[in-house]
Amino acid sequence: xxxxxxxxxxxxxxxxxxxxxxxxxxxxxxxxxxxxxxxxxxxxxxxxxxxxxxxxxxxxxxxxxxxxxxxxxxxxxxxxxxxxxxxxxxxxxxxxxxxxxxxxxxxxxxxxxxxxxxxxxxxxxxxxxxxxxxxxxxxxxxxxxxxxxxxxxxxxxxxxxxxxxxxxxxxxxxxxxxxxxxxxxxxxxxxxxxxxxxxxxxxxxxxxxxxxxxxxxxxxxxxxxxxxxxxxxxxxxxxxxxxxxxxxxxxxxxxxxxxxxxxxxxxxxxxxxxxxxxxxxxxxxxxxxxxxxxxxxxxxxxxxxxxxxxxxxxxxxxxxxxxxxxxxxxxxxxxxxxxxxxxxxxxxxxxxxxxxxxxxxxxxxxxxxxxxxxxxxxxxxxxxxxxxxxxxxxxxxxxxxxxxxxxxxxxxxxxxxxxxxxxxxxxxxxx
Amino acid sequence: xxxxxxxxxxxxxxxxxxxxxxxxxxxxxxxxxxxxxxxxxxxxxxxxxxxxxxxxxxxxxxxxxxxxxxxxxxxxxxxxxxxxxxxxxxxxxxxxxxxxxxxxxxxxxxxxxxxxxxxxxxxxxxxxxxxxxxxxxxxxxxxxxxxxxxxxxxxxxxxxxxxxxxxxxxxxxxxxxxxxxxxxxxxxxxxxxxxxxxxxxxxxxxxxxxxxxxxxxxxxxxxxxxxxxxxxxxxxxxxxxxxxxxxxxxxxxxxxxxxxxxxxxxxxxxxxxxxxxxxxxxxxxxxxxxxxxxxxxxxxxxxxxxxxxxxxxxxxxxxxxxxxxxxxxxxxxxxxxxxxxxxxxxxxxxxxxxxxxxxxxxxxxxxxxxxxxxxxxxxxxxxxxxxxxxxxxxxxxxxxxxxxxxxxxxxxxxxxxxxxxxxxxxxxxxx
Numbered sequence: 108x109x110x111x112x113x114x115x116x117x118x119x120x121x122x123x124x125x126x127x128x129x130x131x132x133x134x135x136x137x138x139x140x141x142x143x144x145x146x147x148x149x150x151x152x153x154x155x156x157x158x159x160x161x162x163x164x165x166x167x168x169x170x171x172x173x174x175x176x177x178x179x180x181x182x183x184x185x186x187x188x189x190x191x192x193x194x195x196x197x198x199x200x201x202x203x204x205x206x207x208x209x210x211x212x213x214x215x216x217x218x219x220x221x222x223x224x225x226x227x228x229x230x231x232x233x234x235x236x237x238x239x240x241x242x243x244x245x246x247x248x249x250x251x252x253x254x255x256x257x258x259x260x261x262x263x264x265x266x267x268x269x270x271x272x273x274x275x276x277x278x279x280x281x282x283x284x285x286x287x288x289x290x291x292x293x294x295x296x297x298x299x300x301x302x303x304x305x306x307x308x309x310x311x312x313x314x315x316x317x318x319x320x321x322x323x324x325x326x327x328x329x330x331x332x333x334x335x336x337x338x339x340x341x342x343x344x345x346x347x348x349x350x351x352x353x354x355x356x357x358x359x360x361x362x363x364x365x366x367x368x369x370x371x372x373x374x375x376x377x378x379x380x381x382x383x384x385x386x387x388x389x390x391x392x393x394x395x396x397x398x399x400x401x402x403x404x405x406x407x408x409x410x411x412x413x414x415x416x417x418x419x420x421x422x423x424x425x426x427x428x429x430x431x432x433x434x435x436x437x438x439x440x441x442x443x444x445x446x447x448x449x450x451x452x453x454x455x456x457x458x459x460x461x462x463x464x465x466x467x468x469x470x471x472x473x474x475x476x477x478x479x480x481x482x483x484x485x486x487x488x489x490x491x492x493x494x495x496x497x498x499x500x501x502x503x504x505x506x507x508x509x510x511x512x513x514x515x516x517x518x519x520x521x522x523x524x525x526x527x528x529x530x531x532x533x534x535x536x537x538x
Numbered sequence: 539x540x541x542x543x544x545x546x547x548x549x550x551x552x553x554x555x556x557x558x559x560x561x562x563x564x565x566x567x568x569x570x571x572x573x574x575x576x577x578x579x580x581x582x583x584x585x586x587x588x589x590x591x592x593x594x595x596x597x598x599x600x601x602x603x604x605x606x607x608x609x610x611x612x613x614x615x616x617x618x619x620x621x622x623x624x625x626x627x628x629x630x631x632x633x634x635x636x637x638x639x640x641x642x643x644x645x646x647x648x649x650x651x652x653x654x655x656x657x658x659x660x661x662x663x664x665x666x667x668x669x670x671x672x673x674x675x676x677x678x679x680x681x682x683x684x685x686x687x688x689x690x691x692x693x694x695x696x697x698x699x700x701x702x703x704x705x706x707x708x709x710x711x712x713x714x715x716x717x718x719x720x721x722x723x724x725x726x727x728x729x730x731x732x733x734x735x736x737x738x739x740x741x742x743x744x745x746x747x748x749x750x751x752x753x754x755x756x757x758x759x760x761x762x763x764x765x766x767x768x769x770x771x772x773x774x775x776x777x778x779x780x781x782x783x784x785x786x787x788x789x790x791x792x793x794x795x796x797x798x799x800x801x802x803x804x805x806x807x808x809x810x811x812x813x814x815x816x817x818x819x820x821x822x823x824x825x826x827x828x829x830x831x832x833x834x835x836x837x838x839x840x841x842x843x844x845x846x847x848x849x850x851x852x853x854x855x856x857x858x859x860x861x862x863x864x865x866x867x868x869x870x871x872x873x874x875x876x877x878x879x880x881x882x883x884x885x886x887x888x889x890x891x892x893x894x895x896x897x898x899x900x901x902x903x904x905x906x907x908x909x910x911x912x913x914x915x916x917x918x919x920x921x922x923x924x925x926x927x928x929x930x931x932x933x934x935x936x937x938x939x940x941x942x943x944x945x946x947x948x949x950x951x952x953x954x955x956x957x958x959x960x961x962x963x964x965x966x967x968x969x
Contacts, residue, residue, distance in 0.1 A: 133764075191952060194945035201942075205655055208647070214639070223889070224636055224903050229882055231916050245953050278952060314916040329764060333564075333771040336916040340764040361964050364957040400956040436929075443933070450929070451660055458654070458933035461965055465958035466934055470946045472655050473930035485662050485745040485767040487928040497918040498867075498881070499904035502874070502889035503897055511632075514625035515901045521622060521709060522676050525831040526795040527896035533792050534892055 108363075108392050110385050110415045113423060125414055126430065128374040129342040129480035133326045140297045140326040147301030152308045158298040165273035167293075170309050175275065175283075175291040183280035191278070195246065195285055198470045202254045205472030209491050210258060215500055222507030225500035230260040233311060234494050235303030235335075237318035240269040240295055244276035247468060251475045251489065252318050253286040259494035264288050265313055267303060269295020296320075300327035304335045317493055319476065338489050342480040343372035346464055347433030347453070349424055349446070352381040354439040358460065359384070360391030362437055365465050367408035368401040374412040376431065378424040385415045425449045432483040435464045454483045508534050539794075539823050541816045541846045544854060556845055557861065559805040560773040560911035564757045571728045571757040578732030583739045589729040596704035598724075601740050606706065606714075606722040614711035622709070626716055629681055629901045636903030637689045640922050646931055653938030656931035661691040664742060665925050666734030666766075668749035671700040671726055675707035678899060682906045682920065683749050684717040690925035695719050696744055698734060700726020727751075731758035735766045748924055750907065769920050773911045774803035777895055778864030778884070780855055780877070783812040785870040789891065790815070791822035793868055796896050798839035799832040805843040807862065809855040816846045856880045863914040866895045885914045939965050 111121055146154035152170045159173075160166045167173055184192070215225025236252040239245065249266070256264050266283060268275070270293040283291050292310055294302055300320075306312030316328060317338035328337045346366040350359055363375040379385055392409060399405050418424045425446060428436065432452035440446060443458040450456060454477030455467055468475045476489035503511075512535045519527035542552055577585035583601045590604075591597045598604055615623070646656025667683040670676070680697070687695050697714060699706070701724040714722050723741055725733055731751075737743030747759060748769035759768045777797035781790055794806040810816055823840060830836050849855045856877060859867065863883035871877060874889040881887060885908030888895055899906045909917035934942075943966045950958035 191948060194948045197942070197945050198949065208645070209657070211642075216639070226640070226904075227878070227881075227887065232882075247949060247953065332763060333760060333913070336913075358961070358964055361957060361961040365955070365961045368955060368957040395957070395960070398956075398960075400954060405957060447658070447931075450658075451663075452927075453929050455930035455932065456658065458931065459935075461936050461939045462932055462934040463939075463961040463965060465950055465955075465961050466939065466942060466946055467930070467932050468958060469949045470942050471932045471934070473657075473932060477930075478927075482764070482767075483927065483929070485927055487926075488930050490928070492923070495918075496883075496909075496914065496916055497921070498884050498914070499886035499898070499908075499919050500878075500889065501886065501893055501898050501902045501904060503893040503902070504890075505892050508892045508894075508897065511628070511897060511901050514628050515897055517622060517625045518629065518678060518900045519896055522678065523831060524796070524799060524896075525829075526792060526799040526826070526836060527899060529826070529829075530789070530792040530796045530894040530896050533789055534894060 108389050108409050108413045108415060110389065110417060113416055113418045113427065122427065125376065126481065128412060129345060129372065131322050131325060131342050133322065133329065136322055136326050140323055141330060143297040144301040144327060144330055147298055147307065148305045155294055155298055155302055155307060159294065162296055163269055163271045173292050173294060173309050175280065175293060177289050180280045180284035180291065183277045184284035187278060187281050192281070195282060198247065198250055199254065199285055201470055201472040202250055203258060206255050206258045206491050211492070211495070218507065220506035220510055221504035223500065223502040227498045227500055228495055229498070230262070230495055231314035233263045233265065233313040234261045235265045235267065235313035235316045237299055237316060237320055237324060238266055238268040238279065239320055240276065241271045244268070244279050246276070246278040246282035247475065248319060249279055249282040249286065253288060255474065255489060255491045256494045257286060259491040261494050263290070263311065265303060265311060266291045267294045267299035269299070297323045297327035300324060300331055304331035315494060317476065317489055336493070338476060338493050339478055339482065339486045343374065344369045345374040345433050345479055346435040346437065347428050347431055348377045348437040348439060349421070349428055350377060350379045350384060350439040351421060351441060352384060353441040354384060354460065356384055356387035357391045359388050359439060360395050362463055363392060363409065363413065364395055364399065364405050365463070366435065367405040367413060368399055371404055371407045372412065373408045375409060376413065376433070377415045378418060378427055379415070380418050380420050380424055382417045385417050388415060421446065432481045434477045434479045434483065435467070437462065437464060452484045454478045454488055539820050539840050539844045539846060541820065541848060544847055544849045544858065553858065556807065557912065559843060560776060560803065562753050562756060562773050564753065564760065567753055567757050571754055572761060574728045575732040575758060575761055578729055578738065579736045586725055586729055586733055586738060590725065593727055594700055594702045604723050604725060604740050606711065606724060608720050611711045611715035611722065614708045615715035618709060618712050623712070626677065626713060629678070630685065630716055632901055632903040633681055633685045634689060637686050637922050641689060642923070642926070649938065651937035651941055652935035654931065654933040658929045658931055659926055660929070661693070661926055662745035664694045664696065664744040665692045666696045666698065666744035666747045668730055668747060668751055668755060669697055669699040669710065670751055671707065672702045675699070675710050677707070677709040677713035678906065679750060680710055680713040680717065684719060686905065686920060686922045687925045688717065690922040692925050694721070694742065696734060696742060697722040698725045698730035728754045728758035731755060731762055735762035746925060748907065748920055767924070769907060769924050770909055770913065770917045774805065775800045776805040776864050776910055777866040777868065778859050778862055779808045779868040779870060780852070780859055781808060781810045781815060781870040782852060782872060783815060784872040785815060785891065787815060787818035788822045790819050790870060791826050793894055794823060794840065794844065795826055795830065795836050796894070797866065798836040798844060799830055802835055802838040803843065804839045806840060807845045807847070807864070809847045809849060809858055811849050811851050811855055813848045816848050819846060852877065863912045865908045865910045865914065866898070868893065868895060883915045885909045885919055
């Protein structure tokens with residue numbers, strides 16, 4: 108793992124390169140993805156079944172074979188180890204409790220003249236969750252996507268997940284049962300996004316699609332955006348750590364590796380004002396790497412995309428981190444809460460030495476679906492808001508129109524919109 | 539204007555067609571727009587100046603000529619009629635007051651073991667507003683886009699607007715001055731969206747782009763989505779009116795026309811349980827049309843895309859309207875508030891006979907940038923939320939990690955992520 112000093116002459120250049128982390132070349136796959144989507148749109152299930160044979164290497168016997176039997180989910184739930192079931196329940200409860208605090212309320216206020224303004228909040232009718240399958244089938248992703256939709260009050264939740272060789276992760280099925288989800292389809296990749304965006308004979312058209320995925324899924328989400336809403340376009344995972352001399356190097360090292368093991372493209376960056384800590388973290392990373400099950404992935408990620416930056420003070424460290432706007436930000440300093448005011452851009456902020464990022468991945472409560480690649484500058488974590496929409500409310504009394512009508516009509520007139528003007532004026536006329 | 543009865547045999551087919559209203563064939567212009575964006579990305583100002591010469595028929599003398607002199611805005615503000623200035627101020631104040639109510643707050647909560655969860659709300663650094671120019675230069679659009687950004691606390695607001703033949707609307711300039719906006723650029727169309735998304739030598743890269751525009755602007759916004767955030771992809775304007783026998787046909791007619799005059803592609807749909815009202819509205823529309831300045835546009839829109847649907851009762855009318863999910867929904871019935879609970883999908887809801895839609899376009903307070911083409915099923919009105927983002931907050935105490943650590947480590951282990959597991963376990967070890 109390389110150490111850079113922010114005072115180095117070449118640092119601006121190196122930092123610029125770090126800022127470009129995780130950029131996905133969507134253009135490269137757009138044509139392929141657009142073609143897959145077109146097939147789904149035009150042929151529905153027939154195209155889905157063809158894509159499954161091609162990408163997941165099994166042939167659904169009929170359209171019904173696309174869907175998982177809910178009884179299978181109930182059986183999976185019963186079959187898993189009790190302590191695992193308890194852990195899933197604890198995660199579910201805590202995620203639910205946190206997301207309930209994010210639920211906006213409808214509201215209205217009356218003015219003195221009796222007019223009313225407000226906002227009505229309603230859930231979308233149908234949500235589609237994309238959950239990666241195969242090697243990277245994470246039941247935690249199901250919880251993190253389903254619970255906000257449940258809390259929002261979405262009536263129907265649809266799940267699509269790829270099942271390579273027609274195999275499906277038992278824990279994922281158990282999590283679906285726990286969430287009360289009935290409609291799970293064995294469809295993955297861009298085809299799944301298309302199916303949920305357009306609808307097929309079997310898979311209902313949804314209003315919002317959320318969930319992680321590879322570049323094909325991300326590109327498909329971008330292409331169907333507007334047809335449906337989406338949560339965000341997510342790239343490889345990443346962590347930024349701000350640490351001072353109070354941090355334990357072995358803890359910092361393990362937290363860096365917990366992102367690195369996700370993906371060779373993942374990026375793990377430590378920024379510290381303590382050159383000694385930097386050196387010791389490098390050693391600890393090396394020591395820990397060899398013990399990991401996913402050593403090869405983590406090693407490649409940390410060597411090619413990891414970085415340690417030594418700054419002259421924590422203010423400079425925070426400034427650099429704000430420019431990075433990491434998906435996950437750990438603040439491992441003596442007084443982390445004192446720095447919170449200066450932190451502007453990050454998907455999730457993990458404060459203090461006892462808050463390892465994985466606690467947020469599974470069980471703390473906040474969502475683990477977070478903006479990557481610097482998009483924390485403008486995107487928010489996945490939330491109940493993604494499964495809701497709002498309608499403005501306006502009710503004018505006659506007195507209200509009399510109070511505002513002239514100014515309104517004048518503005519409409521000035522913009523040359525005479526029917527707008529007349530629709531106000533007509534209400535001001537003597538009866 | 540045509541009247542349909544929901545009991546007609548052919549009605550489902552007709553209704554299906556109405557639901558397809560406002561669909562934009564983005565594919566058709568994608569190639570052109572992508573090429574324009576690529577030029578902006580690679581050549582910056584040089585491409586901008588070339589595009590201005592081509593589309594707006596004037597040649598900026600230098601890069602500085604792309605920007606409006608703030609002194610010109612101050613002069614415009616002083617030059618407009620006092621009553622117009624007052625109307626703009628009234629609109630500004632009311633829009634500001636409403637949007638202040640939409641401002642979410644940062645929050646946090648401590649658990650018994652001292653751990654803390656919360657959410658930090660921060661504005662984006664820079665917002666870019668696209669405001670159409672030329673014939674359709676609406677100062678109201680500037681207010682509706684700028685005020686939410688101001689209320690959100692955005693540090694720098696950038697405006698791009700096309701200036702055909704190098705002419706710029708005085709009222710737009712006055713509105714910019716009123717909003718305290720200093721950076722206004724004479725750039726329009728897809729080029730403007732590209733300039734704000736990528737940045738040029740003169741125009742800063744922004745984090746969020748909002749504002750209305752034609753199909754080229756909408757397509758450009760879709761293409762840069764992910765690079766920056768956007769508000770929504772908006773199509774032609776539309777109104778849906780739910781009315782019963784208590785509605786005045788002349789008022790209903792004028793409100794339908796107030797959308798129709800926007801655009802030949804605009805759609806105006808009345809659904810009523812009163813066949814007599816339907817007939818009288820048709821007559822009133824005909825009477826009013828000839829008096830409009832924009833008669834030709836309104837006539838084409840109302841004839842080709844307008845519709846009156848007669849249902850057997852209001853429940854059926856509401857059900858159809860929910861399927862339409864109109865941008866603007868007027869409820870012109872005897873007891874509009876009684877119906878509010880059944881209304882699920884609409885950008886803005888105008889309740890009662892004294893609430894013409896234009897009052898919401900200019901002065902009521904809620905935003906006039908609203909989801910079109912049925913996207914009110916999943917999009918919300920433009921809001922302060924578009925200019926903000928949130929960061930999850932997690933701070934665990936040692937006791938907190940001890941309480942949740944085992945379950946968390948078990949879930950991580952089950953997903954095969956051993957570094958995740960270790961980063962939790964390492965904190966549970968005896969010191």
